[in-house]
Amino acid sequence: MGTYLITGATGGIGTAIAELLRERGHDLILTGRAQDRLDALAGKLRTGAHAATQLISTAPGTRPSAASGASIRTIPLDLTEPRRLEASLASDVLPDRLDGVVHAAGVVHLSPVAELEADEWIDHLSVNLVSAAELTRLLLPALRAAAGHVVFVNSTAGLRANPEWSAYAASKFGLRALADSLRAEEPSIRVTTVYPGRTATEMQRSVRAQEGHPYAEDDFAAPATVARVLVAALETPRDAVVSDVTVRPS
Template sequence: MGTYMITGATGGIGASIAESLAARGHELILVGSSADRLAKTVTDLGSGAAAKTQTFDPNDPASAARTSRVRTLVLDLSEPPRIEAALAEAGLPDRLDGVVHSAGVVELGRVADLEADEWIDQLMVNLVAPAELTRLLLPALRAARGQVVFVNSGSGLNANPGWAAYAASKHGLRALADSLRAEEPELRVISVYPGRTATEMQRKVRAQENAGYEAESYIQPGTVARLVLDAMETPRDAVVTDLVIRRQPAP
């Protein structure tokens, strides 16, 4: 079994990926900005809540074993210069089989309306923090010939009106992944481009678009997690470099 770090692990795609990795018996380091939400995520992993397939029993050895392999790390990704000190204090393992960058923020707005702080916030969390975290984890990743997964977005491939700052951060994330892949040939680097997914971020986006939100209208986080795990478990003679996921239109 391996050890994986997941950012944005308290909801949506990150939580679903954590559930899938936990079910396979891997050790997890869950990263989030809220200790309370991280604690809830660990409880949900013990109950299989993300997959909605199990009933929690605190006396169940399988549930207890799952949560015993999980540790949490509170990290503010909006301030990348502080990441190094936080990791040093946390005392992370010398080998890391993978890191999944799933954290992200979004603030829609036209170029004429977005102010500098809104650009900075999205660039820090969506691009600079993953770059800094990856830099700091490279020795552990190299030791395990590990994987780096960047959960990008359709906005990392195309930029639409009102999405300039978010799309810029995600285009940058794509460039980060491509450069890392070329610089670190022994690592497997995967960029994932999900379409609109049923997450709290999507709920916020729909509110900013002055539109309604119905979870069943979007790709489910568990579906994205399943495809990401398939890519991560590809035999070592191949690598899925870019994974584009789009919702299947209704017949």
């Protein structure tokens, strides 16, 4: 049984990842801005269909085994303030070993460059990039101790920037660079970047409203589908790493 920290755990993709890891029997550290939403998610994961049932095993030829109650902890974090993350984490006793960190938090606001003010650029970069870098730095000792895995939930906007997506795309291009550098610097840690296309989340609902288009959930990939791809990367045997994977709606 492993221990995984998830940022943006109350978002669509973050919650789907938490559900899947919980079903595998792993200990979870859920982070997000709102404590009440974190508490609600933790309560949901402790009961019913998402109760722990099996463990991930990355050893070839082995089968997942039954799991007993995995622990679920919550830590409220404000990723708009990356300088304060170290103090926020200091108030919680984090494990000495972390099997994985999943960076699933993100914000997006569409606007042409001519109308994007400095505060909007700073918000995008703080949440989507700088906080991911700072959290990774702070958690590296625990990740090294477990030869852990860092997963960055990026976006297809991190591969191509379209009109009105400049701030979001810039933050995601930077996130890709962070992942590539980390992979080269930390040979004992596996690093994966997942590039989801449009996914049926509340963020996507907001994006469609900003674009002036209706939101239809069936038009997009399900968060659970993205989560399955991500967890499959975590389950890859230790002799390989899924470094980059793109998930687009069909």
